[in-house]
Amino acid sequence: xIETKDITLTSFQWPAGYYNDGIEMGIGQSDKLDxxxxxxxxxxxxxxxxxxxxxxxAPTKLTKNMINQDHQLQAMVVNSAIANSCTGEQGEDxxxxxxxxxxxxxxxxxxxxxxxxxxxxxxxxxMDKVIAGIKQLSPHHEDNVxxxxxxxxxxxxxxxxxxxMSGKTVTITGFAKGSGMIxxxxxxxxxxxxxxxxxxxxxxxxxxxENVDTTFNQITVDGDTSTNDMVVVMANxxxxxxxxxxxxDADFSSFQAGLHLVLQELAKQIAAxxxxxxxxxxxxxxxxxxxxEGQEVAKAIVGxxxxxxxxxxxxxxxxxxxxxxxxxxxxVDIAHVDIEINGIKMVQDSLALxxxxxxxxxxMGANKVVIDVNLHVGSATGQAWGCDLTYNYVKIxxxxxx
Amino acid sequence: xIETKDITLTSFQWPAGYYNDGIEMGIGQSDKLDxxxxxxxxxxxxxxxxxxxxxxxAPTKLTKNMINQDHQLQAMVVNSAIANSCTGEQGEDxxxxxxxxxxxxxxxxxxxxxxxxxxxxxxxxxMDKVIAGIKQLSPHHEDNVxxxxxxxxxxxxxxxxxxxMSGKTVTITGFAKGSGMIxxxxxxxxxxxxxxxxxxxxxxxxxxxENVDTTFNQITVDGDTSTNDMVVVMANxxxxxxxxxxxxDADFSSFQAGLHLVLQELAKQIAAxxxxxxxxxxxxxxxxxxxxEGQEVAKAIVGxxxxxxxxxxxxxxxxxxxxxxxxxxxxVDIAHVDIEINGIKMVQDSLALxxxxxxxxxxMGANKVVIDVNLHVGSATGQAWGCDLTYNYVKIxxxxxx
Numbered sequence: 171x172i173e174t175k176d177i178t179l180t181s182f183q184w185p186a187g188y189y190n191d192g193i194e195m196g197i198g199q200s201d202k203l204d205x206x207x208x209x210x211x212x213x214x215x216x217x218x219x220x221x222x223x224x225x226x227x228a229p230t231k232l233t234k235n236m237i238n239q240d241h242q243l244q245a246m247v248v249n250s251a252i253a254n255s256c257t258g259e260q261g262e263d264x265x266x267x268x269x270x271x272x273x274x275x276x277x278x279x280x281x282x283x284x285x286x287x288x289x290x291x292x293x294x295x296x297m298d299k300v301i302a303g304i305k306q307l308s309p310h311h312e313d314n315v316x317x318x319x320x321x322x323x324x325x326x327x328x329x330x331x332x333x334x335m336s337g338k339t340v341t342i343t344g345f346a347k348g349s350g351m352i353x354x355x356x357x358x359x360x361x362x363x364x365x366x367x368x369x370x371x372x373x374x375x376x377x378x379x380e381n382v383d384t385t386f387n388q389i390t391v392d393g394d395t396s397t398n399d400m401v402v403v404m405a406n407x408x409x410x411x412x413x414x415x416x417x418x419d420a421d422f423s424s425f426q427a428g429l430h431l432v433l434q435e436l437a438k439q440i441a442a443x444x445x446x447x448x449x450x451x452x453x454x455x456x457x458x459x460x461x462x463e464g465q466e467v468a469k470a471i472v473g474x475x476x477x478x479x480x481x482x483x484x485x486x487x488x489x490x491x492x493x494x495x496x497x498x499x500x501x502v503d504i505a506h507v508d509i510e511i512n513g514i515k516m517v518q519d520s521l522a523l524x525x526x527x528x529x530x531x532x533x534m535g536a537n538k539v540v541i542d543v544n545l546h547v548g549s550a551t552g553q554a555w556g557c558d559l560t561y562n563y564v565k566i567x568x569x570x571x572x
Numbered sequence: 573x574i575e576t577k578d579i580t581l582t583s584f585q586w587p588a589g590y591y592n593d594g595i596e597m598g599i600g601q602s603d604k605l606d607x608x609x610x611x612x613x614x615x616x617x618x619x620x621x622x623x624x625x626x627x628x629x630a631p632t633k634l635t636k637n638m639i640n641q642d643h644q645l646q647a648m649v650v651n652s653a654i655a656n657s658c659t660g661e662q663g664e665d666x667x668x669x670x671x672x673x674x675x676x677x678x679x680x681x682x683x684x685x686x687x688x689x690x691x692x693x694x695x696x697x698x699m700d701k702v703i704a705g706i707k708q709l710s711p712h713h714e715d716n717v718x719x720x721x722x723x724x725x726x727x728x729x730x731x732x733x734x735x736x737m738s739g740k741t742v743t744i745t746g747f748a749k750g751s752g753m754i755x756x757x758x759x760x761x762x763x764x765x766x767x768x769x770x771x772x773x774x775x776x777x778x779x780x781x782e783n784v785d786t787t788f789n790q791i792t793v794d795g796d797t798s799t800n801d802m803v804v805v806m807a808n809x810x811x812x813x814x815x816x817x818x819x820x821d822a823d824f825s826s827f828q829a830g831l832h833l834v835l836q837e838l839a840k841q842i843a844a845x846x847x848x849x850x851x852x853x854x855x856x857x858x859x860x861x862x863x864x865e866g867q868e869v870a871k872a873i874v875g876x877x878x879x880x881x882x883x884x885x886x887x888x889x890x891x892x893x894x895x896x897x898x899x900x901x902x903x904v905d906i907a908h909v910d911i912e913i914n915g916i917k918m919v920q921d922s923l924a925l926x927x928x929x930x931x932x933x934x935x936m937g938a939n940k941v942v943i944d945v946n947l948h949v950g951s952a953t954g955q956a957w958g959c960d961l962t963y964n965y966v967k968i969x970x971x972x973x974x
Binding site for chain 2: 493496568
């Protein structure tokens with residue numbers, strides 16, 4: 171568990187040395203920002219995690235290849251509405267063209283430019299609009315790029331922390347798009363984190379990978395893993411703090427705690443704004459055999475359609491929670507499972523406790539529902555976040571394509 | 573693949589020597605048959621498969637123990653509305669009481685009586701009603717027991733075949749309850765098969781276990797595995813055909829084909845009548861590396877919330893199908909996947925083909941949608957069945973408990 175108690179979220183602001191833009195190019199059919207860029211004034215250390223779906227989209231592959239060269243990046247070009255996934259050679263050429271055009275516009279090496287797309291699978295990008303879009307982009311310091319990556323998201327996901335490193339104030343700022351096809355596996359949907367901390371690229375990669383496992387990889391909206399998932403972190407060092415090169419460095423633990431908090435906050439915002447969702451569901455598992463098993467159980471509970479439907483209906487139906495525990499591969503003492511919903515004890519030693527059903531149901535009307543499960547087989551823990559399953563999830567996904 | 577082309581389904585009838593009853597005892601709150609029994613006039617060879625959920629319900633455990641003693645059974649007492657699951661020692665005592673009372677009523681050994689329950693998890697059976705119910709049961713030859721096991725099912729699931737074994741007509745008749753919490757793993761929801769064939773109990777067990785893997789275990793409604801899943805087969809030999817004792821016996825292959833067809837038909841009926849479903853979804857995977865991988869891919873596709881929502885909306889959104897293929901652990905040639913929906917080719921070599929979207933959408937308005945996927949990595953196949961995800965699934969499950 172990363173200790174984040176001394177670090178708190180602050181209002182949105184960019185770290186030193188970043189600018190961005192988000193514009194409406196009409197790539198999709200709705201009136202929204204759908205194209206943009208994110209740029210650091212100087213090359214930044216960079217790290218990423220990427221979807222494990224075998225059909226990795228062209229922009230995801232390209233960005234992964236760029237970052238893995240020497241863990242450096244200076245700019246990202248992004249679009250929503252079309253995922254540029256399952257688009258063959260033409261799709262790869264189109265991603266390369268985006269990279270090439272933005273690097274020419276910025277006067278930087280092409281390998282310092284990453285590409286991210288999200289939206290419909292199987293369609294080609296309208297390159298005339300993309301080329302016109304790259305020409306139109308201009309440096310701003312508002313948050314339009316955080317809106318340009320959204321699809322069915324109701325609002326943008328942002329998280330910002332500030333911390334002291336060797337007397338300098340360092341800012342870590344992240345944003346993300348989520349909504350549907352959200353069930354990251356060793357990777358995630360589109361997430362972007364910028365910081366003005368200085369950190370070695372490989373150390374940044376190791377730190378990101380570790381912290382994604384307990385944040386982005388612990389959320390689920392619908393159990394479907396997208397072809398375009400990606401989290402990218404850029405660290406440009408412009409805060410002036412000494413460069414982190416080892417986990418033993420004095421400031422590393424506070425940097426990691428800050429990064430963890432930003433990733434966790436974005437993950438929770440994505441879960442809360444899952445397609446059609448009316449509330450965030452948080453599951454805390456205690457007494458697990460291992461942290462991995464605690465995480466597995468927590469994620470299974472927030473991922474159960476039956477649990478999610480019950481939460482939508484404010485139905486304190488704990489039978490579906492314990493049944494989900496029993497479906498997992500985790501060690502369970504089947505005679506000693508405890509369950510609480512919103513702090514109301516419902517199950518002790520795997521048996522029903524009397525409780526006020528009306529009060530429990532009323533408490534589930536809030537915009538956050540917390541499920542606590544104790545497995546009583548060890549001392550490890552796990553957390554996961556999801557959302558309720560609603561009529562609107564079905565409505566949105568019955569008519570996304572046309 | 574079991575060859576079933578020479579054996580066809582016939583209209584419902586019981587095999588020789590079985591009677592049943594289904595009555596309304598008011599165990600739940602709705603006006604429906606909720607209690608019943610199924611009895612063979614003589615002890616029958618018996619086999620079962622059971623849920624892999626760690627919280628196995630008391631009646632499921634009891635029936636498994638009875639059948640595993642010597643693979644014999646003569647009667648089952650069944651109820652719906654309350655699952656008698658997560659009910660501790662009192663739940664186990666209640667299941668034993670049901671077994672004891674029915675064995676006394678029938679004048680047979682207690683170990684020849686099985687118990688099956690389905691419904692809400694965590695509540696105790698109202699034993700006054702159960703005891704009164706056992707007294708009221710009387711022998712009938714209609715199909716009321718097939719209705720007494722239903723919960724949110726819209727209609728009963730029945731399948732019947734007749735075949736010749738050494739000059740005798742043998743009948744195999746099955747029924748089931750399905751609807752929600754349907755994602756069997758090495759086991760299934762409540763399914764009952766009766767036959768007047770004669771077959772050794774252990775051979776029957778082996779045959780059932782093999783055939784459940786490609787039928788009941790290949791359906792999913794919502795990815796949730798219940799605590800009460802169970803399929804039980806009883807074979808009383810009253811057709812007068814010679815007893816099967818080995819897979820080498822002349823009549824074994826046709827008996828197996830008949831059993832397979834009954835199991836497959838019940839599985840498809842359960843999928844089609846999934847909670848809130850408006851249509852059956854069948855997925856056929858060809859070109860798989862192994863049958864197991866073909867089954868994995870087929871089941872993943874019919875289990876994806878995004879695919880299920882698109883089918884409800886008649887949206888031929890193949891991107892969600894190929895994305896689901898890429899999420900599985902199966903061998904995939906990512907450049908050579910083909911996809912058809914209702915016979916309309918949409919994807920060849922992993923790339924979009926032009927097709928008439930309106931015609932495709934219209935074809936998805938039927939009560940059965942067929943998805944064909946070719947992985948082009950081998951010659952194995954897999955099939956799975958599911959249903960669409962609808963507003964009504966959410967509605968039903970947002971208010972099951974209260």
